[in-house]
Amino acid sequence: MIELKQVSKSWDGGQSFAVKELSLKVEDGAVLALLGRSGCGKSTTVKMINRLVDPTEGEILVDGVNVMQQDPVALRRKIGYVFQGIGLFPHMTVLENVGIIPRITGEESAAYRKKADELLDLVHLPAQEFAARMPEQLSGGQRQRVGFARALAADPSVMLLDEPFGALDPVTRDSLQTEFKSLQRKLGFTAVMVTHDMAEALLLADQIAVMKEGLLVRIGTPAELLADPGNDYVAALLETPRRHVQLLRNLENRNA
Numbered sequence: 087m088i089e090l091k092q093v094s095k096s097w098d099g100g101q102s103f104a105v106k107e108l109s110l111k112v113e114d115g116a117v118l119a120l121l122g123r124s125g126c127g128k129s130t131t132v133k134m135i136n137r138l139v140d141p142t143e144g145e146i147l148v149d150g151v152n153v154m155q156q157d158p159v160a161l162r163r164k165i166g167y168v169f170q171g172i173g174l175f176p177h178m179t180v181l182e183n184v185g186i187i188p189r190i191t192g193e194e195s196a197a198y199r200k201k202a203d204e205l206l207d208l209v210h211l212p213a214q215e216f217a218a219r220m221p222e223q224l225s226g227g228q229r230q231r232v233g234f235a236r237a238l239a240a241d242p243s244v245m246l247l248d249e250p251f252g253a254l255d256p257v258t259r260d261s262l263q264t265e266f267k268s269l270q271r272k273l274g275f276t277a278v279m280v281t282h283d284m285a286e287a288l289l290l291a292d293q294i295a296v297m298k299e300g301l302l303v304r305i306g307t308p309a310e311l312l313a314d315p316g317n318d319y320v321a322a323l324l325e326t327p328r329r330h331v332q333l334l335r336n337l338e339n340r341n342a
């Protein structure tokens with residue numbers, strides 16, 4: 087379980103807050119989507135969970151333990167972290183990228199290789215074909231899969247995903263979303279996923295938390311938000327997927 091209690095973050099010594107008195111809980115095995123406009127504090131929130139950023143105030147508990155009482159490096163090895171655009175080591179092969187955490191935590195070469203092979207299979211990148219490639223020899227979607235596999239290598243009970251599907255084409259995005267959901271069900275990890283896309287949040291999340299200027303303005307299940315957005319900001323975010331559905335229906339009707 088992940089629990090945030092009255093968490094605030096100021097970058098300027100308390101004059102303004104990127105995140106303000108944020109409290110929420112993510113139950114074991116649940117997926118929480120964090121949604122809101124650019125700059126509202128989503129990435130800052132996620133980074134406070136694995137201590138890439140330390141909160142100014144409040145408490146964050148992962149599996150009941152305050153993250154501030156844990157060694158940041160050990161904590162980050164335990165928590166899977168996937169973010170868009172980064173982060174494969176360009177001078178390492180796919181296999182080395184996926185195996186990096188088991189390797190630095192001292193697993194035997196044969197053991198980490200086997201594990202990396204299995205993880206590559208899991209994300210549908212057969213080791214035979216992909217293990218020896220360099221990141222630059224992969225498509226964006228394939229890189230993203232390697233990023234997933236690497237995050238899964240530490241058998242994390244918690245995964246943090248910051249716009250993991252952001253820059254992918256719609257078809258690749260759709261298939262990775264589906265795979266993410268089935269992996270999450272199979273492996274049972276707890277996840278916090280940042281997204282700009284309300285449709286994605288509705289499809290993948292058990293709970294949706296909407297932020298605005300550092301504040302939590304609404305939290306609920308997809309069904310709860312759809313039934314009652316609670317305020318205009320959330321209503322506006324729900325409008326986009328609704329409009330898309332409506333446009334498609336209109337087109338279908340016209341062509342029928």
Ligand SMILES: Nc1ncnc2c1ncn2[C@@H]1O[C@H](COP(=O)(O)OP(=O)(O)OP(=O)(O)O)[C@@H](O)[C@H]1O
Pocket residue numbers: 097104122123124125126127128129130131
């Ligand atoms: N290292 C930093 N130093 C100073 N200010 C920062 C730092 N990181 C983020 N901020 C500020 O904190 C606020 C929240 O940023 P954050 O990255 O959390 O937004 P976000 O919701 O993830 O936005 P986006 O959707 O664009 O990724 C912004 O005003 C940003 O400029």
Ligand SMILES: [Mg+2]
Pocket residue numbers: 128129130248
């Ligand atoms: Mg961000």
